[in-house]
Amino acid sequence: MDFNLTDEQRMLVETLRTMGERENFRKLAQEIDATAEFPFHLIPKYAEMGLLGMTLSTAYGGGGRPGIDAVIAIEELAKYSPMIAAPVFESNVGPVRVIDMFGTEEQRQTVIPGVCKGNLSVSVGMTEPEAGSDLTSLTTHAVEDGDGYVLNGRKSFITGGGHASHYMVYTRFGETKGYKGIGGLLVEKGMPGFSFGKQEEFMGLRGMPSCDLVFEDVKVPKKNLVVKPGEFTKLMTTFDIERCGNSAMCLGVAGGALEVARTYAMERHAFGRPISEFQAIQFMIVDMAMRLEAARLLVYRAAAGAGQGLPSIYDASLAKCYANEMVIEVTNTAMQVLGGYGYSKEFPVERMLRDGRAWCVAGGTVQMLRITLASFLFGRRFDQRK
Numbered sequence: 248m249d250f251n252l253t254d255e256q257r258m259l260v261e262t263l264r265t266m267g268e269r270e271n272f273r274k275l276a277q278e279i280d281a282t283a284e285f286p287f288h289l290i291p292k293y294a295e296m297g298l299l300g301m302t303l304s305t306a307y308g309g310g311g312r313p314g315i316d317a318v319i320a321i322e323e324l325a326k327y328s329p330m331i332a333a334p335v336f337e338s339n340v341g342p343v344r345v346i347d348m349f350g351t352e353e354q355r356q357t358v359i360p361g362v363c364k365g366n367l368s369v370s371v372g373m374t375e376p377e378a379g380s381d382l383t384s385l386t387t388h389a390v391e392d393g394d395g396y397v398l399n400g401r402k403s404f405i406t407g408g409g410h411a412s413h414y415m416v417y418t419r420f421g422e423t424k425g426y427k428g429i430g431g432l433l434v435e436k437g438m439p440g441f442s443f444g445k446q447e448e449f450m451g452l453r454g455m456p457s458c459d460l461v462f463e464d465v466k467v468p469k470k471n472l473v474v475k476p477g478e479f480t481k482l483m484t485t486f487d488i489e490r491c492g493n494s495a496m497c498l499g500v501a502g503g504a505l506e507v508a509r510t511y512a513m514e515r516h517a518f519g520r521p522i523s524e525f526q527a528i529q530f531m532i533v534d535m536a537m538r539l540e541a542a543r544l545l546v547y548r549a550a551a552g553a554g555q556g557l558p559s560i561y562d563a564s565l566a567k568c569y570a571n572e573m574v575i576e577v578t579n580t581a582m583q584v585l586g587g588y589g590y591s592k593e594f595p596v597e598r599m600l601r602d603g604r605a606w607c608v609a610g611g612t613v614q615m616l617r618i619t620l621a622s623f624l625f626g627r628r629f630d631q632r633k
């Protein structure tokens with residue numbers, strides 16, 4: 248067992264750290280939050296640096312690197328802001344991986360090179376107004392019609408909605424109930440009948456494009472079928488890669504908050520001494536570091552165990568659940584260390600707390616992850632309907 252980063256991984260971290268300082272990503276993060284404008288200008292830069300699609304197949308322009316490298320990069324950039332890390336997330340751990348792993352040759356050729364160049368991006372459409380955790384109740388449906396399918400339905404809270412060029416849409420085919428009837432169709436922006444709802448207003452993650460997807464008699468060609476009905480587990484297991492990315496965002500945000508709190512504690516004086524000399528403050532900082540390091544081990548284990556393939560469902564669920572709760576605790580404690588300034592927009596920790604709060608819902612709630620984990624620990628599935 249080797250807990251060290253490789254030379255290449257260390258260089259990656261160093262490069263991103265230097266870029267973050269040089270380009271003042273701290274200020275950029277503040278601006279993104281204030282204006283709610285996504286930093287699209289970073290995309291060509293990231294493409295040039297080989298950060299986009301670094302984990303995708305080399306045959307289509309990807310970097311062919313293991314998933315752990317993307318996790319490390321996402322973590323490093325999310326220390327400033329999840330928005331700054333988002334293009335690396337989308338292009339390496341997002342639904343484009345479903346296309347890379349299970350798509351046809353034509354689908355890969357159409358999408359992956361564009362994703363690596365930063366011209367295209369893929370979002371995932373699973374959640375519906377009446378089906379979130381209870382995903383297998385989804386009602387979006389595709390009906391076979393000649394050389395294609397006619398798609399109808401609505402998806403909610405879709406990250407990248409409106410901006411992404413392609414959408415991996417989880418849909419029911421025909422009348423088959425439950426997970427057996429669900430597969431994945433690739434829907435392209437601009438297809439007649441495909442429109443977007445209004446931009447979501449979230450408490451955090453400001454600047455992230457997010458909206459409903461609306462499908463009204465959208466004709467999707469059969470060649471856009473990525474995952475056939477009955478192969479729902481393929482969609483879900485690939486989603487565990489995304490869960491590692493989600494967890495990496497938590498590591499980054501918590502790491503950013505820890506650094507702000509540690510520095511502040513050395514500079515802020517009370518009772519004639521730096522507050523870092525008070526044991527109560529030291530213990531808060533130590534507890535933050537302890538939780539963060541524990542989460543990092545779980546996340547890295549899940550990602551490293553996956554290699555260039557899929558992580559274990561148990562490892563990925565455990566890592567996401569722990570990291571999702573860790574980031575809330577760490578950012579909240581950071582806010583306490585900063586006293587009144589922690590609650591002020593003058594410092595970034597209130598934003599980090601708002602951003603960090605999203606992940607225990609996005610990508611599957613911590614309650615649903617615990618249900619998955621319980622099924623491993625008890626060696627049986629717990630049907631939530633019975």
Ligand SMILES: Cc1cc2nc3c(=O)[nH]c(=O)nc-3n(C[C@H](O)[C@H](O)[C@H](O)COP(=O)(O)OP(=O)(O)OC[C@H]3O[C@@H](n4cnc5c(N)ncnc54)[C@H](O)[C@@H]3O)c2cc1C
Nearest residue numbers: 371372373374379380404405406605609610611612614631
């Ligand atoms: C920032 C953000 C980004 C997102 N991005 C995307 C995206 O890109 N694509 C996409 O498809 N979706 C996305 N989502 C949606 C997200 O996946 C869902 O919100 C999530 O799965 C929960 O579904 P829900 O909101 O319908 O909550 P519900 O399923 O209604 O759950 C409500 C509460 O009940 C609990 N609960 C439900 N069932 C059980 C049970 N059996 N046992 C115990 N507790 C239970 C849940 O844990 C939760 O606390 C995003 C959400 C957010 C906040």
